[in-house]
Amino acid sequence: MVDLSQLLTDLTDESSELDALVAERPAVDWAEPTPAPGWTIAHQIAHLAWTDHVALLAATDVPAFYASLEDAAADPGGFADRGANEILDQVMAGAPDGPTDPRAAPAALLDRWRTGRAALAAALAAVPAGDRLPWYGTSLSPATMATARLMETWAHGQDVADTLGVTRTPSGRLRHVAHLGFRTLGHSFATHGRAAPDVPVRVELRAPDGTEWTFGTADAVDLVAGPALDFCLLVTQRRHRTDLSLVATGGVADEWLDIAQAFAGPPGPGREPRAGRDRAARRTAAGNHP
Known part of the structure; x- marks a missing residue:
């Protein structure tokens, strides 16, 4: 429990x-x-x-x-x-x-x-x-509501840290964010107007303390693996998947990484890949509009 x-x-x-x-x-x-x-x-x-x-x-x-x-x-x-x-x-x-x-x-x-x-x-x-508890398009247990609030606090905190040029030390609290990201796989597809996957996906993550966090059945063919921090950055749409060390095996897992969204509401716009952000910054510095 x-x-x-x-x-x-x-x-x-x-x-x-x-x-x-x-x-x-x-x-x-x-x-x-x-x-x-x-x-x-x-x-x-x-x-x-x-x-x-x-x-x-x-x-x-x-x-x-x-x-x-x-x-x-x-x-x-x-x-x-x-x-x-x-x-x-x-x-x-x-x-x-x-x-x-x-x-x-x-x-x-x-x-x-x-x-x-x-x-x-x-x-x-x-x-x-x-x-x-009622929520936007669903209802939540108090535990899930607390998890969602932690996820949002962490995600918006990442935006603040990025703005201030601060690198935060990942903690074990990321497990809550990662678990919510895994649980919202179906929501990610639905909010993008896609059919829910009919095959299981397993997630294997390297935790901040070096241990492994796993979600999903061990016999799943589709797999997402990599650092827990990267997975959390992906499902909260704070980084583009090409800037992260996540590996997807299987078609459903690969599609999921393009649309993963742990938060409620309409599809989030996500973030541009770092290369795109760097090009835009250079153009702005040169006095040109993106």
């Missing part, structure tokens, strides 16, 4: 690591653009605060959560962006010198995120055994 208490501890630790990465940064750093188009570091943290808020609604106020579903259905491609912007607007509106005071925004945004994630952890711990 999944240990919800341990999951929530790992979620807290993952959040604290990202918190420490940004907490002492000056306001100017929070305005830096991240690899997610149109999103600054402030947007990344605001998105986490917003998603924690709607997850809290799913755990404590189902009618209010269903009202948010109507908003998502009206704009499936943009509701997450709008949610992050709403959080930022609210934070700026409450700044001591009014909505144009950027100095107070990081501290207020951090406080908003900290308060929300603590409330969500407490709410998930209190959900009665066997209950499921």
Whole structure:
């Protein structure tokens, strides 16, 4: 059985690591653009605060959560962006010198995120055994909700780390991200309008501590193998597969690596291969548009 208490501890630790990465940064750093188009570091943290808020609604106020579903259905491609912007607007509106005071925004945004994630952890711990929480297009157990929040925190933390030029040390918490990535194989195909695979796929990953993590049946012909960090970067769409040391054996496994998506919602755009990003950077530096 999944240990919800341990999951929530790992979620807290993952959040604290990202918190420490940004907490002492000056306001100017929070305005830096991240690899997610149109999103600054402030947007990344605001998105986490917003998603924690709607997850809290799913755990404590189902009618209010269903009202948010109507908003998502009206704009499936943009509701997450709008949610992050709403959080930022609210934070700026409450700044001591009014909505144009950027100095107070990081501290207020951090406080908003900290308060929300603590409330969500407490709410998930209190959900009665066997209950499921509504979510976008599905329903989740409290454990799966905690895993999804950890996955998103880690993924958006990667965007922040990339922006700041920080290399994070992978931890054993990646196992949660990797397991969710494996479990969402069918979702990856469905969200791209493809039929669910009718053959099993096995995943064999080299963990940060050198041990092996395996998911799937041992007799599966289709196989994905490589570093756990690379697999997590792939399923959260933080790196293109050509920049990763993952090996796919079999047609289904190979197709999956092109569309893997551990998060809910419409198909993510993914990231360009490093070669493409380098060419674009050179053109921009030369004064030409990509």
